[in-house]
Amino acid sequence: MDLSFTPEEQKFREEVRAWVKENLPQEISHKVHNALELTRDDLQGWAKILGKKGWLGYGWPKEFGGPGWTAVQRHLFEEETALAGAPRIVPFGPVMVAPVIMAFGNAEQQKRFLPGIASGEVWWSQGYSEPGSGSDLASVKTKAERKGDKYIVNGQKTWTTLGQYGDWMFNLVRTSNEGKPQTGISFLLLDMKSPGVTVRPIKLLDGGHEVNEVFFDNVEVPAENLIGEENKGWTYAKHLLSHERTNIADVNRAKRELERLKRIAKSEGVYEDQRFRDEIAKLEVDIVALEMMVLRVLSAATSGKNSLDVAGLLRSAAARSSSATAN
Numbered sequence: 106m107d108l109s110f111t112p113e114e115q116k117f118r119e120e121v122r123a124w125v126k127e128n129l130p131q132e133i134s135h136k137v138h139n140a141l142e143l144t145r146d147d148l149q150g151w152a153k154i155l156g157k158k159g160w161l162g163y164g165w166p167k168e169f170g171g172p173g174w175t176a177v178q179r180h181l182f183e184e185e186t187a188l189a190g191a192p193r194i195v196p197f198g199p200v201m202v203a204p205v206i207m208a209f210g211n212a213e214q215q216k217r218f219l220p221g222i223a224s225g226e227v228w229w230s231q232g233y234s235e236p237g238s239g240s241d242l243a244s245v246k247t248k249a250e251r252k253g254d255k256y257i258v259n260g261q262k263t264w265t266t267l268g269q270y271g272d273w274m275f276n277l278v279r280t281s282n283e284g285k286p287q288t289g290i291s292f293l294l295l296d297m298k299s300p301g302v303t304v305r306p307i308k309l310l311d312g313g314h315e316v317n318e319v320f321f322d323n324v325e326v327p328a329e330n331l332i333g334e335e336n337k338g339w340t341y342a343k344h345l346l347s348h349e350r351t352n353i354a355d356v357n358r359a360k361r362e363l364e365r366l367k368r369i370a371k372s373e374g375v376y377e378d379q380r381f382r383d384e385i386a387k388l389e390v391d392i393v394a395l396e397m398m399v400l401r402v403l404s405a406a407t408s409g410k411n412s413l414d415v416a417g418l419l420r421s422a423a424a425r426s427s428s429a430t431a432n
């Protein structure tokens with residue numbers, strides 16, 4: 106297994122680094138480096154800058170307007186943007202729903218939805234979880250009833266990240282109660298400006314507003330917004346989650362946050378404490394181990410082996426190091 110980068114890959118890394126240095130607004134990277142709150146304008150502003158360059162959908166194939174990068178190039182892009190202090194790309198549009206639309210949407214849906222995602226103009230939210238349907242996602246109850254050329258949607262989603270900014274939402278809805286719970290779920294795209302949609306903030310312990318409850322009261326959704334076939338949504342949802350898992354290791358953010366932790370510790374004088382430095386060393390070892398795991402996944406992907414079997418492992422390892430380095 107070869108874990109080093111080729112000269113072409115190094116050159117690609119330098120190109121990305123130079124472009125990011127030139128184009129990432131300093132006020133945004135200052136906020137990221139200092140863990141200050143990012144506004145909608147910061148997040149969407151950066152998304153639009155990437156969109157103009159054709160890099161917001163950085164994992165997309167050329168056929169749908171993406172750069173068609175290899176797994177290694179995608180990794181290097183993620184690394185350079187994270188180290189430079191770019192905000193994480195809000196994943197719901199470009200990383201989550203877009204691959205589903207590419208794989209299972211029809212040509213009309215691809216033409217209608219993908220350009221707004223690629224440019225960063227349209228903000229998407231994820232409507233999976235419900236009160237009582239979190240880990241047990243197949244038990245979703247939000248109901249979509251077909252009436253002529255529309256679905257009438259009633260129910261509630263929860264933990265909707267940044268849903269207060271959402272233009273559109275992709276939803277798992279119940280269209281049948283027959284058979285196994287998984288077989289009665291459909292994947293529906295819903296305009297959040299539709300009458301009957303209410304977004305309510307969930308205030309977090311730190312007072313922040315990142316997640317929401319979203320209520321649907323007789324919301325009319327054109328049947329043309331159904332992805333693929335009715336009652337096949339579980340298959341599409343699993344496709345989406347596989348993309349979420351490979352993207353989530355976030356080793357570069359952990360590296361950046363660890364550097365910030367060291368800076369703060371030095372300025373506060375605690376870095377001299379041997380026990381504190383031991384803890385830092387443990388975190389560093391975890392992050393290097395995570396990075397090695399990511400490189401192994403990339404190496405497997407490059408040599409054509411299926412890497413998704415280790416993706417779940419990456420997710421749990423990443424959760425450990427990012428919770429340890431989060432403020």
Ligand SMILES: Cc1cc2nc3c(=O)[nH]c(=O)nc-3n(C[C@H](O)[C@H](O)[C@H](O)COP(=O)(O)OP(=O)(O)OC[C@H]3O[C@@H](n4cnc5c(N)ncnc54)[C@H](O)[C@@H]3O)c2cc1C
Nearest residue numbers: 230231232233234237238239240241263264265266267316
């Ligand atoms: C910050 C944040 C943002 C989120 N954003 C979104 C979003 O944008 N859109 C969205 O749809 N969802 C979102 N989620 C929801 C997230 O995906 C859910 O939290 C997740 O599905 C878990 O559901 P739950 O919180 O209801 O936990 P539960 O399902 O109630 O689980 C609670 C605990 O019980 C354990 N548990 C559950 N079932 C079992 C079992 N059978 N055996 C053993 N242990 C079990 C779980 O592992 C967990 O530790 C977000 C969550 C968070 C924290």
